Structures are given as structure tokens and as C-alpha cells.
Amino acid sequence: MSANKKTVIIVMGVSACGKSTIAKGLQNEQKDVFYIEGDDLHPQSNIDKMSQGTPLNDDDRYPWLCAIHNRISSTLEDENCRVVIASCSSLKHKYREILTKGESEKAKVRPIFLHLKGDFDVLLKRISQRKGHFMKSQMLESQYAALEWPYKNDIVGDSDTDYDTLTVELTESKSASDVIAEARRRLNQDRGVSI
Ligand SMILES: Nc1ncnc2c1ncn2[C@@H]1O[C@H](COP(=O)(O)OP(=O)(O)OP(=O)(O)O)[C@@H](O)[C@H]1O
Ligand SMILES: O=C(O)[C@H](O)[C@@H](O)[C@H](O)[C@H](O)CO
Known part of the structure; x- marks a missing residue:
């Protein structure tokens, strides 16, 4: 299969929306589905900054987004790869552009941007319960402030998106398994991607 026939899914959204959990659940140990954990590609300086409770700025994120783009590109070259799933917050239009075009x-x-869209209150509760993670709860506000919806006019389901986007709405009653099942169904029905 040539690299441009393969599927790239970037699971996006603010901190604690479940990017890693849902991406890993979709990957589900399938040999032809490769998973890239975006957080693993941060320079140490970014981790240090977030650990101190300081949100990243565009300059901090630039090398990180390029590294994710490059890792996606090199993973696509692997002949055993059919689908690449990466987790990355992808908060702004220009970040999605870097992820798409690289340098x-x-x-x-x-990529198909799979947006996990949750309300502040639902995610604040989650982030406050999470132990041993460098993302501090007060930084959630900065994540929402930075987030530019991947759909124009802030309307979910708006076909006029900046990039190919699928949105799964999060609620308190939807478990991670529910979200994975919904994402899998939508990818299959709406994009013909079987995963
Ligand atoms: N649908 C869900 N319902 C309840 N808890 C969930 C759900 N999805 C994920 N979680 C939990 O929420 C927490 C955050 O999930 P996860 O680390 O996958 O998010 P993330 O978006 O990758 O976070 P970050 O970007 O901050 O690393 C974890 O403790 C995870 O188990
Ligand atoms: O764009 C950002 O501000 C950061 O990259 C965060 O999204 C982290 O990667 C992640 O949320 C930490 O857990």
C-alpha cells in the first residue's frame, strides 16, 4: 500500500479529553495500526515548563508539532502500516497546518482530526483526579483559551471545516469504551476507515 493511501488519524482536544486513552483503544494492538503518543515527542524544555504550571506558547509548540509531523511521515513509510493514530492536542488552525505540512x-x-469535544466542567473534574501528571488543573483554562475549533463558525458538524474533522462529544456518562466505540463507528461509517 503506498503511503498516500494510508489513513492518518490525529486524536485532538484539550488536556484530559482522553486523547491517549481513545487513541490506544482504537489501536487495540492491531499490527497494521501504529500509535504515536504525541506527549513523548515534547522537548524536555516543554515538559519542564508545563510541570511548573506555565502554558506552552506557539514557539514552544513549533518543534514539537514538527516532530509529530515527521514521526507520522516516517511511520507511513513502514510497509506494515495501514493506519497511523497520533495523539496531539492540535489546538489551533496553524498547529493543524504544521501537523499536515510539516516544515x-x-x-x-x-489527517482526519478526531476531536474529543468536552465541556470545561467535565474535564476539570477528570484532571483534578489525575495523579502524577505534569498537566496542572489550572492550565486547563489556558487550553480552552488557545483552542480554535476545527470547524468554522464553531458549529459541530459544519461541513466547512479547515481540515477533515470528526467530532465525538464527551459527556460525564460516556465511558472511554463508549467514546472508542463511537469513534470507531464514525470512522467506519463516515470515512470508510475500518479500525
Ligand atoms: N470517556 C472517559 N470517561 C472518563 N474518564 C476518561 C475517559 N477518557 C479518558 N478518561 C480518563 O481521563 C484521564 C485523561 O485521559 P488521557 O490521559 O487519555 O487524556 P489526554 O487527552 O491524553 O490528556 P493529556 O493531553 O493531558 O495528556 C485519564 O485518567 C483517563 O483514564
Ligand atoms: O499543546 C499543549 O499545550 C500541550 O502539548 C498539551 O496539550 C500537552 O501535550 C498535554 O495536554 C499534556 O498532557
């Missing part, structure tokens, strides 16, 4: 216009990947 050169030539190196394009065409």
Missing part, C-alpha cells in the same frame, strides 16, 4: 510544503500528510 516543507512538499511533505504533506492528510
